Amino acid sequence: MKDSENSSKKRTQRDYNLGFKLAVVSQVEKGEMTYKQAQKAYGIQGRSTVLVWLRKHGTLDWNKPRPAKSSIRMKETPAQRIKRLEKALSDEKLKNEILNTMIDILDQQHGTSIRKKYLPKQSNESDSKEQ
Numbered sequence: 001m002k003d004s005e006n007s008s009k010k011r012t013q014r015d016y017n018l019g020f021k022l023a024v025v026s027q028v029e030k031g032e033m034t035y036k037q038a039q040k041a042y043g044i045q046g047r048s049t050v051l052v053w054l055r056k057h058g059t060l061d062w063n064k065p066r067p068a069k070s071s072i073r074m075k076e077t078p079a080q081r082i083k084r085l086e087k088a089l090s091d092e093k094l095k096n097e098i099l100n101t102m103i104d105i106l107d108q109q110h111g112t113s114i115r116k117k118y119l120p121k122q123s124n125e126s127d128s129k130e131q
Contacts, residue, residue: 016044021053021057024042024044024050025054025057028054028058029058038050
């Protein structure tokens with residue numbers, strides 16, 4: 001009867017020595033088990049006890065938030081990706097059209113030629129010089 005009383009006795013934070021904590025943290029960080037599995041396997045009652053140990057004794061950086069944008073793109077279906085890329089393409093086409101229109105207006109108003117015009121003779125001369 002005394003054995004059953006000892007096994008059902010609640011453990012406290014003071015019961016865990018540093019070596020035990022580091023061993024649990026090591027197993028969780030290596031991916032051998034999740035923190036919840038470690039809680040069940042070792043009889044750790046506190047819900048966040050192992051998480052506290054991971055933050056305190058672990059090697060992972062818990063201060064930086066994980067990038068949310070990359071995880072969203074990974075969950076993107078092919079149809080969603082196509083739609084996003086088509087939208088980006090149409091935005092770039094519109095931007096290109098606006099810039100070309102601005103160049104045309106500047107050329108008309110100031111009588112300049114901003115666009116560089118390549119002559120076929122120039123490109124042929126440079127080819128013959130390289131040989």
